Amino acid sequence: MSTIINxxxxxxxxxxxxxxxxxxxxxxxxxxxRDGATITSYLLEDGKAHGAVLVFPGGGYVKRVVHxxxxxxxxxxxxxxxxxxxVNYRVHPYPPEISVIDGKRAVKYIRHHAGKFGVIKDKIGxxxxxxxxxxxxxxxxxxDVADYAPFDAIDQESARPDCGAFCYAPLSFxxxxxxxxxYNRMREMIPDERVLRQYLEKYSCDNNIREDMPPLFLWHTVxxxxxxxxxxxxxxxxxxxxxQSFECHLFPEGGHGAGIEASRMVPGMSExxxxxxxxxxxxxxxxxx
Numbered sequence: 001m002s003t004i005i006n007x008x009x010x011x012x013x014x015x016x017x018x019x020x021x022x023x024x025x026x027x028x029x030x031x032x033x034r035d036g037a038t039i040t041s042y043l044l045e046d047g048k049a050h051g052a053v054l055v056f057p058g059g060g061y062v063k064r065v066v067h068x069x070x071x072x073x074x075x076x077x078x079x080x081x082x083x084x085x086x087v088n089y090r091v092h093p094y095p096p097e098i099s100v101i102d103g104k105r106a107v108k109y110i111r112h113h114a115g116k117f118g119v120i121k122d123k124i125g126x127x128x129x130x131x132x133x134x135x136x137x138x139x140x141x142x143x144d145v146a147d148y149a150p151f152d153a154i155d156q157e158s159a160r161p162d163c164g165a166f167c168y169a170p171l172s173f174x175x176x177x178x179x180x181x182x183y184n185r186m187r188e189m190i191p192d193e194r195v196l197r198q199y200l201e202k203y204s205c206d207n208n209i210r211e212d213m214p215p216l217f218l219w220h221t222v223x224x225x226x227x228x229x230x231x232x233x234x235x236x237x238x239x240x241x242x243x244q245s246f247e248c249h250l251f252p253e254g255g256h257g258a259g260i261e262a263s264r265m266v267p268g269m270s271e272x273x274x275x276x277x278x279x280x281x282x283x284x285x286x287x288x289x
Contacts, residue, residue, distance in 0.1 A: 012040045012088070015105045022101060022148040028093045032063050035088065037102035039109065042074040042084040043117060051123030051285045052083040054106055054161075058130025058169075058257065061099065062092040068259045069129040076260055077127070080277055081286055083119055085110060089135060096135070096203065101147045103139040104159035111157040123285055125163040127276075129259060130227060133169025134205060137235075140164045140216075141208040163283055165217040165276060168256055170227045171235035173204035206235045209242055215283045216246040219272045226256035247279050 015037045016022070024036075044050055055077065057069035064070065066086060074084035089102035107124060114121045128136030143159040150156060190196040201207065216239065220232040229250060239246045254269035280286050 010040065010042060012038050013109070014038050015102060015109050016151065020151050022151075023094070023098055025094065028090070030093075032091050033094065037090055037105065038088045039106050040070075040074075040086040040088065041117065042071075042078055042086070044078055044081070044083055047118075049118045049120050050081060050083050051125065051162075051287075052085060052110055052117070052119045053077045053125045053127055053285075054103075054110065054136075055084055055086045056089065056103065056126065056128035056132030056136045057086065058128070058132040059091065061096050061131045064088060064091065064132070065129075065257075065259075068257070068261060069132065072260050073127065073129070076273060080280060082125075082280075083117060087132075089132075096131075097138075097147075099135045100138040100142060103135050104143060104147075105154070107139065107143070107159040107161055108154050108157040112154045123162055123287075125165070125280075125285060126161045127165040127167065128169060129167045130169060130257060133166035134171060136161075136164055137166050137169065137171055137205045138203065138208075140213065141205065141210060161214055163215045163217070163280075163285060164213075166232075166235075167218070167272075168220050168224055168227055168232075168258075169205075169218075170231050171205040171218075172231040173200040174206075174231075174234060206238045209235075209238045209244065211242060211244075213239070213242075213244045213246075215279075216244070217248075217276055217279045218246060219249040219251065219269075219275070221251045221254035221256070221258075221269055223253050224256045247275075249275055 021036050055073045057064040057066050059065045070086040074086050077084035087106045089099040110119055110124055111121050126136040140161055190199055218232055220229045222229050236248050251269040253266050258264040
C-alpha cells in the first residue's frame with residue numbers, strides 16, 4: 001500500500017522549474033500569471049492511496065475564480081474520499097492552448113509523483129467549470145499531442161485522464177455557442193477574421209472527440225446566458241455518434257457559474273454533486289488502497 005510522504009495539504013507546486021516553463025512570456029506576467037503554472041494540493045491525510053481529481057476553475061480564459069470553483073470544489077472532492085489538486089493554469093494574454101499545455105503537464109506531474117502524494121496512478125480524473133471545463137476537455141482530447149520537446153521524466157508520463165467532468169463549459173465554438181465576450185477577446189489575439197474562424201474550428205471540443213475518450217460527466221443549465229446549453233448538447237451529440245461513455249444532466253434553471261455554492265443552488269441543479277458522486281462510484285474511481 002502506498003503512503004503519503006513529504007507532502008502537506010494546501011501546498012502549491014510549480015509544474016516546471018522557472019527556467020523551463022514552455023512558451024514563457026515576460027509580457028504576460030500579470031497578477032493571474034505571475035507564478036507561472038502551478039497546482040495546489042488538497043490531500044487526504046489518512047496514509048492510504050486514493051484516486052485524485054484535478055480541478056480546473058473557470059474565469060473566461062482571463063482569470064481563475066479559485067474562491068468559487070477551486071478550493072470549494074477541491075474540498076468537496078476530498079469529502080468523496082479522493083485527493084484533489086487545483087490547476088492554476090496560465091490565462092490571457094496567453095492564448096487558451098497554453099492553458100491546455102499546463103493542464104496536460106499537471107496530469108503528468110501528479111502521475112509522476114503519485115507515490116509522494118498517495119495517488120493511484122490509473123485513477124486520475126479532471127473536473128472543469130466554464131472555461132476551465134473547456135481546458136479540461138482539451139486536455140482529454142489532446143493528451144498525446146507533443147507541444148514541445150520533453151524536458152524531463154515528468155514529460156514521459158501519460159497525460160490521459162481516467163475520467164472527466166465538464167460543468168457548464170463552452171464545449172463547442174460554433175457561432176451560436178460562443179459568447180460575444182469570448183469571441184471579442186479572441187479577436188483581440190487573432191485580428192484576422194479568417195484565421196480566427198479557423199482557430200475556433202480547430203479548438204472546438206465537439207470537433208475533436210476521440211474514439212478512446214474516458215468516461216465523462218456533464219451538466220449544464222438551460223437558462224445559462226453566458227455559455228448556451230447548446231454547447232453541451234452539440235458535444236454530447238458527437239459523443240453519442242462515436243459511441244463514447246457519458247452521463248449528462250440538463251437542469252431548467254440555475255444560470256451560469258454556480259459552482260457548488262449553496263446560496264446559488266436551485267432545485268434540480270442542486271443535485272449535481274450527488275449525481276457526480278454516484279457516477280464516480282459507478283466507474284470505480286472511489287475504490288482506494
